[in-house]
Amino acid sequence: MSTVSLPASSSAPRRRRRRRRHVPWGVYALLAIFSVLFLFPIYYLVVGSFETPADTLNGLRAAAPSHLTFANYHSLSQQFFSSTITGSLQGFYTVSTLVSLIVVVGGMIVNSLAGYALARMKFRGRKTLLLLIIVLVIIPFQAIAVPLYYMLSGLRNTVVVQALPFIGSAFSVYLFYTFFLNLPPQLEEAARIDGAGPWRTFLQIILPNAKPAFASVAILSFIQIWSSYLWPLMMTSQPNVYPLSIAIGNLLKQQSTPNYGEMFAFGVLLVVPMAAFFLVFQRWFIRSVASLAVKG
Amino acid sequence: MSEIVLRDVSKIYDNGYHAIHNIDLEVKEGEFMVVVGPSGCGKSTLLRMVAGLETISDGEISIGGEVVNDLTPGERDLAMVFQNYALYPHMTVEKNIGYSLRLRKLPKEEIKRRVAEAAEILSLTEYLSQRPGRLSGGQRQRVAMGRAIVREPKAFLMDEPLSNLDAKLRVQMRSEILQIQRRVGVATLYVTHDQVEAMTMGDRVTVLRAGVLQQCDTAQALYDRPRNVFVASFVGSPSMNLLYAELGPDGTSLRVGSQNLEVPDTLFAQRPNLRAYLGRELVVGIRPEDLTMAGDGQTLVGRVGHIEALGSELIVHFGLDARNYVVEDKGGSAEEAEELLEETALTQHVRNVARVAPRSSVVTGDQVPFRVSMERAHFFDLASGNAIW
Amino acid sequence: MVTLTSPVPQRRRRKIWTESRVGLTMLIPGIVLIVVFMLIPFFYSVWLSLHVEIVGSNIPIRSVGLLFYRHLFTDPIFRGIFLKSLENNGIFALVVVPVQTGLAMFLAILVNRNGAFVKFCRTTFFLPVVFPMVLTSLIWKAILAPGPAGMLNAALRVVTFGHFTPQYWLGNVHLALPSIIVLSIWQGTGFQMVIFLAGLQGIPSSHYEAALIDGASRWHLFRDVTLPGLRNTTIFVVMVTTIFSLQVFDQVYLLTQGGPLNATSSVMYLAVSQAYVANNVGQGAAISVVLSFIILLLSLIQRQVLRERVD
Numbered sequence: 001m002s003t004v005s006l007p008a009s010s011s012a013p014r015r016r017r018r019r020r021r022h023v024p025w026g027v028y029a030l031l032a033i034f035s036v037l038f039l040f041p042i043y044y045l046v047v048g049s050f051e052t053p054a055d056t057l058n059g060l061r062a063a064a065p066s067h068l069t070f071a072n073y074h075s076l077s078q079q080f081f082s083s084t085i086t087g088s089l090q091g092f093y094t095v096s097t098l099v100s101l102i103v104v105v106g107g108m109i110v111n112s113l114a115g116y117a118l119a120r121m122k123f124r125g126r127k128t129l130l131l132l133i134i135v136l137v138i139i140p141f142q143a144i145a146v147p148l149y150y151m152l153s154g155l156r157n158t159v160v161v162q163a164l165p166f167i168g169s170a171f172s173v174y175l176f177y178t179f180f181l182n183l184p185p186q187l188e189e190a191a192r193i194d195g196a197g198p199w200r201t202f203l204q205i206i207l208p209n210a211k212p213a214f215a216s217v218a219i220l221s222f223i224q225i226w227s228s229y230l231w232p233l234m235m236t237s238q239p240n241v242y243p244l245s246i247a248i249g250n251l252l253k254q255q256s257t258p259n260y261g262e263m264f265a266f267g268v269l270l271v272v273p274m275a276a277f278f279l280v281f282q283r284w285f286i287r288s289v290a291s292l293a294v295k296g
Numbered sequence: 297m298s299e300i301v302l303r304d305v306s307k308i309y310d311n312g313y314h315a316i317h318n319i320d321l322e323v324k325e326g327e328f329m330v331v332v333g334p335s336g337c338g339k340s341t342l343l344r345m346v347a348g349l350e351t352i353s354d355g356e357i358s359i360g361g362e363v364v365n366d367l368t369p370g371e372r373d374l375a376m377v378f379q380n381y382a383l384y385p386h387m388t389v390e391k392n393i394g395y396s397l398r399l400r401k402l403p404k405e406e407i408k409r410r411v412a413e414a415a416e417i418l419s420l421t422e423y424l425s426q427r428p429g430r431l432s433g434g435q436r437q438r439v440a441m442g443r444a445i446v447r448e449p450k451a452f453l454m455d456e457p458l459s460n461l462d463a464k465l466r467v468q469m470r471s472e473i474l475q476i477q478r479r480v481g482v483a484t485l486y487v488t489h490d491q492v493e494a495m496t497m498g499d500r501v502t503v504l505r506a507g508v509l510q511q512c513d514t515a516q517a518l519y520d521r522p523r524n525v526f527v528a529s530f531v532g533s534p535s536m537n538l539l540y541a542e543l544g545p546d547g548t549s550l551r552v553g554s555q556n557l558e559v560p561d562t563l564f565a566q567r568p569n570l571r572a573y574l575g576r577e578l579v580v581g582i583r584p585e586d587l588t589m590a591g592d593g594q595t596l597v598g599r600v601g602h603i604e605a606l607g608s609e610l611i612v613h614f615g616l617d618a619r620n621y622v623v624e625d626k627g628g629s630a631e632e633a634e635e636l637l638e639e640t641a642l643t644q645h646v647r648n649v650a651r652v653a654p655r656s657s658v659v660t661g662d663q664v665p666f667r668v669s670m671e672r673a674h675f676f677d678l679a680s681g682n683a684i685w
Numbered sequence: 686m687v688t689l690t691s692p693v694p695q696r697r698r699r700k701i702w703t704e705s706r707v708g709l710t711m712l713i714p715g716i717v718l719i720v721v722f723m724l725i726p727f728f729y730s731v732w733l734s735l736h737v738e739i740v741g742s743n744i745p746i747r748s749v750g751l752l753f754y755r756h757l758f759t760d761p762i763f764r765g766i767f768l769k770s771l772e773n774n775g776i777f778a779l780v781v782v783p784v785q786t787g788l789a790m791f792l793a794i795l796v797n798r799n800g801a802f803v804k805f806c807r808t809t810f811f812l813p814v815v816f817p818m819v820l821t822s823l824i825w826k827a828i829l830a831p832g833p834a835g836m837l838n839a840a841l842r843v844v845t846f847g848h849f850t851p852q853y854w855l856g857n858v859h860l861a862l863p864s865i866i867v868l869s870i871w872q873g874t875g876f877q878m879v880i881f882l883a884g885l886q887g888i889p890s891s892h893y894e895a896a897l898i899d900g901a902s903r904w905h906l907f908r909d910v911t912l913p914g915l916r917n918t919t920i921f922v923v924m925v926t927t928i929f930s931l932q933v934f935d936q937v938y939l940l941t942q943g944g945p946l947n948a949t950s951s952v953m954y955l956a957v958s959q960a961y962v963a964n965n966v967g968q969g970a971a972i973s974v975v976l977s978f979i980i981l982l983l984s985l986i987q988r989q990v991l992r993e994r995v996d
Contacts, residue, residue: 024798031795031806038809041824041871042816044836048827057830059839114715121708129716136723138980140932142953143973146960147729148722168718186382189349194396194443195370198707208386227817229935234961245819252823252939260827267820274815282808289814289876290883292921 045271049073049264056261072265079262080239080247087239087247089269095159096226096243102163103225104218107172111217112210114168115176116202120188130177136170142230149234157238166225172217175292179213180206216288219281226274244270298360298450299325300346300483305355307341307507315341316507318355323451323483328474330486330498334530338507339487340455346485347453348372360450370399375444376453380460381436383428383443389415390424393442414446417476434465441473445480452477452484458493470497491531495519503527525681528581528674529623534611534649536581536674538621545575550670552580553618557594560670567685570675578684579621581674584611587650587666589658595665598648600658612650612658614666620647621676727977734971753971767972770943770950773862777869777951778930785870786922789877790915794907796878797885807882811875818872818935825868826940829854855941858948865936865949873929877922884918885911924987931980952976 043063048056050068055061080086117123118130148165155161187209191201207214232246239247248266252258278285300323307316315338323329331339344350346357348369357364364372375396383392390411397407415421418438428436437457444452457473458466474497477484488494494501495515502512503526511523515531522528529535542551547564550557564570587596598614650666658664675684734753738746757767796807813821828836831853838851854864892910901909934953937943943950943958952972960969 027795027798028802031803034792034795035806035809038813038871038875041821041828042812044828045820045824057827057834059834059836060843062836110715110718113711114719117708117711121705121711123705123708129712132724133719135981136719136727138928138984139723139727139977140928140953140980142932142934142957143977144723144726144730145957146966146969146973147726147733149961151726151729165722168715168722170719170723173715173719184380184382186378186380187384189347189369190376190378190382190384190443191395192349192369193347193372193374193376194447195399197368197370198711200399202711205384209384223815227819229817229819230938230957245817248823249819249939252819252826258826260830263823264827267823271816271820274817275812278812278815279808282811285815286807286811286879286882289811289879292880292925 045264045267048261049268051261053259053261056264072261075262076265076269085239087242091240092242092244092247093269095162095241096245098159099162099232099243100222100225102160103166104222106163106167107169107221108214108217110167111169111172112176112214113202115173116180116206118173118177119180120185121198133170133173133177137174141165145230145234148231152235156235157241159241161235162228162232162241162243163225165231166221166228169221172221175217175220176210176213179210179291183209212287212291215284216291219285219288220292222277223274298483299323299327300329300451300485301358302342302346303356303358305342305345305357306353307338307345307350308353314507316345316353317509319507319509321502321509321512323485325483326481328477328484328486328497328499329502330488330494330500331502331504332488332491332494332530333504333510335489337504339489339504341507342504343453343455343485343487346451347374347376373447373450374453375447375449375451377440377444377455377457379456381428381440381457383436383439385428388425388427389420389431389439389442392428392439393446396443396447410446410448411442414442417445417479418442433461434469437461437469438472441476445476448480449482451482452480452486454484454486456488457486459488459490466493473497492533495531501531503530505530521683521685522674523683525579525581525621525676525683526623528676528683532583534584534651536583537587537648538579538581538623538676539616539648540577540619540621540678541580542577543570543573543575547571547574550580552596553616555596555616555618557596557668557670563670563673566671567675569684573675573677573684576678578678579676579681581676582668583672584649584651586669586672587648587652588669589650589652589656589664589666591667594668594670596668597663597665600660600662600664602660603658605654607654609654610652610656610658612652612664614648614650614664616648730970730973733966734974735967737967749967753967754975756968757971757975763968766947766950766955767952769947770952770955773948773950774931774933774952776862777866777933778927780866781869781873781930782923782926785874785877785926786919788870789874789922790881790919792874792878793881793885794911797882810878813872814875816872819939821868821872822936822939825864825871826855829864829868831856856945858945861941861945861949865933865940869933869936873926877926880922881915881918884915888914920987924984927983927987928980931976931983 040063047065047068048062049072050070051062051065052067052069052071055065077089080088080092118126118133152161152164155164183206187205188201191205196204227245228243229245229249232243233249236242236246242250248263248270251263251266300321302319302321305316305319305321306314308314319342321329331342333339341350345352346359348364348367348371352365359372359374384395387395393414394407394411397410402410411424412421415424418441420435420438420442423431423435423439428439431439437460440457454473458469461469470493486497495518498515500512501515501518503510503518505526511518511527518527518531522531525538529538539552543549543559544551544556548559550559596616598616601613601615603613604611652658676682677684735748735750736746737749737752756763758764792810796803796810816824830836831838831851833839833842833851835851835854837854838849841849842851852860854860888910892914893906896906896910932953933951934957937949937951937954938957941949943954953976956969956972956976958969959965959972963969
């Protein structure tokens with residue numbers, strides 16, 4: 001089924017010719033069906049956000065609306081007019097962006113250093129620490145959310161607290177650890193012989209050669225933090241510190257007769273930065289997820 | 297410029313593995329010293345201890361008269377060429393070569409000048425702005441050399457620098473490395489598992505086995521007077537034929553399998569200690585080129601196995617009814633040794649090799665008399681493996 | 686030769702402890718954060734599960750031993766909910782793990798070729814991964830909306846020429862969990878597909894060529910080259926999917942709140958709702974701890990079993 005090139009063999013020229021002309025129509029048909037299935041919800045989201053409330057929930061006609069309007073977006077900006085009372089769209093964006101930035105940048109720094117130390121430095125307790133990291137990887141966040149809530153309740157309704165528990169990540173440390181482990185140690189040895197100390201070696205030799213690992217961690221933690229819901233739900237009760245996910249979740253949960261058009265518009269606003277980011281850096285996204293498999 | 301001196305150096309790893317046993321070694325100023333041995337013999341460990349990449353468990357290493365045991369690799373002022381070159385992939389050739397100078401905070405012009413000079417010597421000038429990823433194996437090898445010479449270090453360390461190159465390039469780079477070393481004139485410690493490389497490159501060659509220094513001498517001396525049966529079998533290609541033999545009680549004959557060789561008196565004059573072995577079993581070693589098919593004299597009759605025609609000579613494999621002496625850990629790991637033993641069992645009947653003149657009329661399956669030059673034979677003690685002189 | 690101006694080194698025995706000190710400095714920020722925000726909360730959670738505390742009251746905290754753990758299996762009312770949630774998680778995992786893994790592998794094989802359309806499909810399949818669960822829930826809530834106006838109901842009606850009776854997907858005891866399963870698969874498959882894609886591309890083409898020369902059919906190629914080549918990838922994907930399956934929370938909380946009649950309640954949802962909504966912190970903590978151990982145990986067993994079977 002995969003892209004297999006037949007070995008060039010002069011004894012079977014007919015077969016080769018046939019193969020060159022062969023178009024895998026069956027594969028294309030399957031791909032088309034699955035694409036429609038996967039794409040449809042996204043299409044519905046985008047189109048629905050430009051429909052009138054009556055059209056959005058109107059059977060199959062919602063997929064082919066008679067006319068499109070910006071009304072939902074307009075109404076959203078009307079609804080979220082004040083940063084303190086209702087929260088503002090701009091405010092939600094700012095909070096989500098800040099939290100993501102702290103987690104992604106902070107996480108890259110502390111986790112890469114820890115992963116590097118675990119992979120390369122010799123110190124007592126290294127193996128124990130590594131085991132601890134591996135065990136911690138599988139503990140779900142929800143399992144520790146409640147005690148964390150108690151520990152950090154003093155910081156409720158701040159931006160920092162939304163990021164704090166996610167900066168240090170056992171998963172990221174483990175990812176960096178495996179990456180550094182697979183980096184040839186000769187590079188560092190050469191640097192040491194050239195006279196570089198451990199910090200300089202890390203910054204000037206390791207960092208430039210670990211871009212894929214950093215990209216992986218950045219992207220994966222970005223996906224995770226941008227989407228996080230439970231933790232900000234527990235830690236925020238004031239609209240001025242709501243991230244996007246909470247604002248939209250509230251809309252979803254509070255309305256007894258949901259206005260889907262409006263929520264779709266909000267959803268588009270939530271996902272557009274992420275999707276744009278993904279489409280631009282698609283190769284990196286895919287590579288970063290793919291890199292996870294290495295540790296299998 | 298300075299010399300490298302190892303005094304009673306040992307390495308014992310945390311897990312108790314004793315990698316290096318009390319080695320004394322001196323690499324003189326400007327000398328090209330090759331350390332050779334089968335894989336796993338500890339030669340790389342030894343080099344890395346000199347470099348400062350491994351701690352020294354016992355003994356003392358000094359460079360240029362200064363004990364360096366407690367210095368970091370950077371402080372030892374050495375240059376090292378790695379097997380896989382360890383070029384920094386994200387730096388251009390120029391940056392790669394100049395990195396150590398920049399760390400030493402040399403003036404910019406000085407760095408530029410030195411890098412340019414090194415590039416000139418190595419004909420890398422046109423590649424200075426490229427990254428290592430785009431270079432060929434030989435060019436990478438040169439960049440690694442450039443990184444070493446630009447330092448003007450106290451000593452060069454090279455860890456199998458040619459083993460990643462193809463055979464033809466390897467031969468060419470051997471002489472290039474030698475030329476550069478002569479030009480720079482610093483003490484060089486060069487590690488390889490390839491005994492041909494060792495013999496052709498080293499001013500002196502040190503043979504290492506299981507962390508123990510076997511012999512350190514010039515290539516010719518190693519070849520002519522190996523101190524023990526391991527060195528004898530390791531040095532030279534094809535390697536020396538080693539056979540169990542028994543010296544007659546009166547010292548006139550040597551029994552090899554069912555055949556007898558006459559022993560000339562001169563042999564005992566050259567090797568006075570051989571008298572102690574009258575009537576005893578020992579190991580006799582005969583180099584392949586000391587077995588000829590022409591002329592007359594003492595002969596051993598063997599049954600010819602396969603023949604390698606190399607053009608300039610014939611390598612004739614043949615079997616004798618004598619037992620071959622097998623040096624077990626010629627090739628590192630236990631598995632390899634086991635394989636070797638199995639192979640031995642299979643090919644018992646054609647374990648011996650002679651190098652004979654080309655176009656000799658010899659055919660597989662023939663019974664052929666090989667003339668033996670007894671004066672050039674080697675004798676080894678059966679128990680210790682030491683050469684008898 | 687020029688002797689470089691390296692300072693005359695003093696006698697010192699510093700290489701080793703310098704390195705371990707640098708190592709510790711590098712470790713500390715990350716490890717401290719992980720310990721403070723993961724390990725300590727976990728132990729705290731164990732502690733909470735052994736104590737009772739009435740939030741906001743002056744009644745002193747007191748130890749209750751394994752009471753909350755016993756509750757899970759003995760309390761007449763609670764036991765039913767807990768076991769139902771466990772069962773839901775089990776069903777969820779038993780469906781999602783094989784279906785999602787299989788679908789991901791299938792799609793990966795389909796898109797492991799060149800061409801603009803294939804590339805487009807690859808993007809399409811991966812796109813839902815960047816969708817936050819909040820948004821996924823929102824979209825699917827609309828798709829699964831009850832009555833003839835709901836997208837899915839309308840579509841099924843057209844396909845069956847009007848014979849299909851509109852369903853209340855998320856409100857029906859029998860349909861709610863399958864609905865949650867479907868939207869979870871939609872969101873998660875792309876992630877696994879990409880991992881499989883990487884696995885496929887890691888199989889050397891010489892393996893396929895050798896098999897072709899041996900006269901292997903497509904099916905043989907798949908069975909004898911592709912599948913064994915994806916062994917490690919599959920182990921990893923199955924493990925990750927299982928762990929995710931046991932942690933299901935967001936979609937349940939957002940779409941059904943565990944209902945109807947606990948038909949979609951998951952263990953994680955139960956734990957959080959006990960602790961956070963019902964103010965029964967100790968009980969919630971006990972559930973979390975049990976779940977963590979289940980996950981730990983499963984990953985250990987799974988690793989072992991998969992390894993043995995393939996070897």
